[in-house]
Amino acid sequence: MSLRNAYLLVFIVLLVDQISKIYIKTNFVLGDEVEVFNWFKIHFIENEGMAWGTKIPGEYGKLILTLFRLVAIGGIGYWLWDSVERKHSSNYLIVAIALILAGAFGNIVDSVFYGVIFDDSTSQLATLFSDQPYGKYFHGKVVDMFYFPFWSGNLPQWLPVWGGRDFTFFNAIFNVADVAISTGVGILIVFNKKAFHKH
Template sequence: MTSFFSRLSQGKVVVALIVLLLVIDQVIKIWVKTTMVLGQSHTITSWFQIYFIENPGMAFGIELGSKLFLSLFRIVVMGFCIYLLMRLVRRKEHTLGFLVCLSMIIAGGLGNILDSIFYGVIFSDSHGQIAQLFPAGGGYETWFHGWVVDMFYFPLIRGTFPSWLPFWGGESFVFFEPIFNFADACVSVGLVLLLSCYPRTVSILLDGKKKPTDETLDQSASTENE
């Protein structure tokens, strides 16, 4: 009975976390879409801006093939992650930290999937105007072809490369230049924590020659948490 409630508690925690992160992500994106014009920015500090862009690719603006392929690729990857999470919740105890990391990755992936699937249909275009939610004339794209909303910009360091540097000498640069969203941050933080805090558990799950048992995963999680 104790084991049952332990698994049930883990399931509630990860579901609540995924829903919470998804809600935060979508609230931020909808606020940006319905209050800002594409390319508009709000300077919060000298090193932090809310800068509205739309991204056709993956995290931090990386592109991968066609838009439809990218949307389907995201869905397949997130489907596998959800399956893995459900399997671990159903079979495991004492791995809540690992489940939380995996839940952050899933929430981030799902957040960007929602943009790709729905935003092209439910929003009007943001070029030169503030987008309308559920416009009478229809959206700016079709299903699965929506663009991901990005807004967090951290130009921490601005400078100029020295003139003697090959190729880039004399050119200006910005660090950190990528513009990202809350979902991207969830994926990145989740991955970093997963790989740094639970390397043995990750290696066991990724080892195709071994099927992880409850005992091996429990021992791995206990060792990593010590």
């Protein structure tokens, strides 16, 4: 795969990711949910940008996370360029890296810019390019919306640790960027030998 095609893939994924996030942000109030099927819902949440809504504690936690991601994107971008330029990297590897780069880029856009281009989504629809933004540069929240609660119920008492508790599978809420990252990592794991095979 050429570098041009790899960048095109990154651009398409990034475009779809941002269009979906801007649509959700400007048409849903935080916590709103639309049921597509009983196992698939659009549920609007925001988080600080780490998996499962985890955050780095402290006043500068969010800034540290955002700066770390920017450095990581630079490293992934170089990895993509280097893999294409070497001419012998497999398309599996190039597609995987491009997807991971696109996903990381998609979430970093939220973190860097959303705090200054949107107002708050709590109890109101957010406005794009608001004159009363909810945050500042590098402190934006990542928009998530895809929710697949395939099964919800009470776990049997005999199960260790989780027995008797309410449980939902799958309870993560994510976005297009997260799908791209997960798919890229999945390709590297499932097609490991092909991805790292040298012609």
